[in-house]
Amino acid sequence: xxxxxxxxxxxxxxxxxxxxxxxxxxxxxxxxCRTCSAHYESMQSLRAALxxxxxxxxxxxxxxxxxxxxxxxxxxxxSRLTLEARLDHWTGRMRLVFDNIMRPFGLPAASxxxxxxLLFALLAPSLSFARRGGADDPSGVATDAQLTAVNxxxxxxxxxxxxxxxxxxxxxxxxxxxxxxKVWNWSVMQGSLTSELKNMILFSRFQxxxxxxxxxxxxxxxxxxxxxxYIVRG
Amino acid sequence: xxxxxxxxxxxxxxxENTADSEDFRLVEALRGGDEQAYEELLTxxxxxxxxxxxRLLDDPAGASDVVQEVFLKVFRSIARFRGQSTLKTxxxxxxxxxAHNARRWFFRHRRREVDLDSKPDDTRDWKxxxxxxxxxxxxxxxxxxxxxxxxxxxxxxxxxxxEAVVLRDISDLSYExxxxxxxxxxxxxxxxxxxxxxxxxxxxxxxLEPRPALRLVPQNGRxxx
Numbered sequence: 507x508x509x510x511x512x513x514x515x516x517x518x519x520x521x522x523x524x525x526x527x528x529x530x531x532x533x534x535x536x537x538x539c540r541t542c543s544a545h546y547e548s549m550q551s552l553r554a555a556l557x558x559x560x561x562x563x564x565x566x567x568x569x570x571x572x573x574x575x576x577x578x579x580x581x582x583x584x585s586r587l588t589l590e591a592r593l594d595h596w597t598g599r600m601r602l603v604f605d606n607i608m609r610p611f612g613l614p615a616a617s618x619x620x621x622x623x624l625l626f627a628l629l630a631p632s633l634s635f636a637r638r639g640g641a642d643d644p645s646g647v648a649t650d651a652q653l654t655a656v657n658x659x660x661x662x663x664x665x666x667x668x669x670x671x672x673x674x675x676x677x678x679x680x681x682x683x684x685x686x687x688k689v690w691n692w693s694v695m696q697g698s699l700t701s702e703l704k705n706m707i708l709f710s711r712f713q714x715x716x717x718x719x720x721x722x723x724x725x726x727x728x729x730x731x732x733x734x735x736y737i738v739r740g
Numbered sequence: 741x742x743x744x745x746x747x748x749x750x751x752x753x754x755x756e757n758t759a760d761s762e763d764f765r766l767v768e769a770l771r772g773g774d775e776q777a778y779e780e781l782l783t784x785x786x787x788x789x790x791x792x793x794x795r796l797l798d799d800p801a802g803a804s805d806v807v808q809e810v811f812l813k814v815f816r817s818i819a820r821f822r823g824q825s826t827l828k829t830x831x832x833x834x835x836x837x838x839a840h841n842a843r844r845w846f847f848r849h850r851r852r853e854v855d856l857d858s859k860p861d862d863t864r865d866w867k868x869x870x871x872x873x874x875x876x877x878x879x880x881x882x883x884x885x886x887x888x889x890x891x892x893x894x895x896x897x898x899x900x901x902x903e904a905v906v907l908r909d910i911s912d913l914s915y916e917x918x919x920x921x922x923x924x925x926x927x928x929x930x931x932x933x934x935x936x937x938x939x940x941x942x943x944x945x946x947x948l949e950p951r952p953a954l955r956l957v958p959q960n961g962r963x964x965x
Binding site: 557584 | 773775779807887930
């Protein structure tokens, strides 16, 4: 039995992996051979040294990370156990995705709306709307000032269809009417202010413009043509 | 030339390599989503898996990554565990495979990386901080030194042989378990362990002498080694 053969079997011998007969033979050779005996002893020392190597301590942060991994995987497993759990899981996911998409828009949109309402509420009282052209106001919340009589006798004006208006008027007046139905001011837009027109302004009666049923300021445009034709535009 | 017959004669390890009732109970609890089972699995295996990964890689950061990856795979594929091996063997096999992958990746990518987190005070290797339970300062010094030498020698030998030696002598697994973990035959396991130990013996030549005894000689009061 050669030393090389024995030395190859020292490792399995130490691990008790040799058959009993072979084990006795190898041990006998080791007893009688100084080289193989030294080899055996150094292999024994090596094995003892390896077995004496202590386990390195697991880092605290790794311990923590593993707990996080376990927690995630547990939640994942539980969410897939039943159909109901799966549905809950997917509903939650969809809600989260929707939330994540909408959250960046939600705050700016809400604050923009609130700002617009507040701004309007602040500005609305200071806004005044002069009423003109009530005929094209379909809501009926505003009415124009109207000329109801053109002289002391109470004769009404002649109203023409606006589409058939002619342009050869002798004068065009614009009157500003108070909420009381009186003429507050006038301006001559075309022609000249004759005495006849002065009389007309003096004796005419007006129905004031209204806004939400309350009288308000209004304007009346009068197109004057000889033969006492008054064409009135509100 | 006589033929070697491999027998498990140690008697301190179970001959069977299949999952026992305890493994099945834990696996069933994991499949059922029992939170305690996740905790129990970590408690049982995180330390040995980390130790094995560290011995195979010799890189604490890499070992930490491997351990996380191992447990992630264990948790996700526990449903596929059929009990044809023990839970320990199964987890160790995953660890060895992950360590192989990490080593390959390391040699491709991370060799040239510089760890910016390391401070001058942190340059000591973890091996220098291993708690030592020796009784005397002499024992402590001798034991620590020998362990450091063994660890250093382990790093220098072929990784293929190293993993066989680590699994056998440090993780204390049987030849059959090692064969299953590495996916090789018993003969290959025997050969790798033999060659690994021989390589280590050569690296540690002269430093594996029997430990000297500390003796007090009362006549002259001198301490002799």
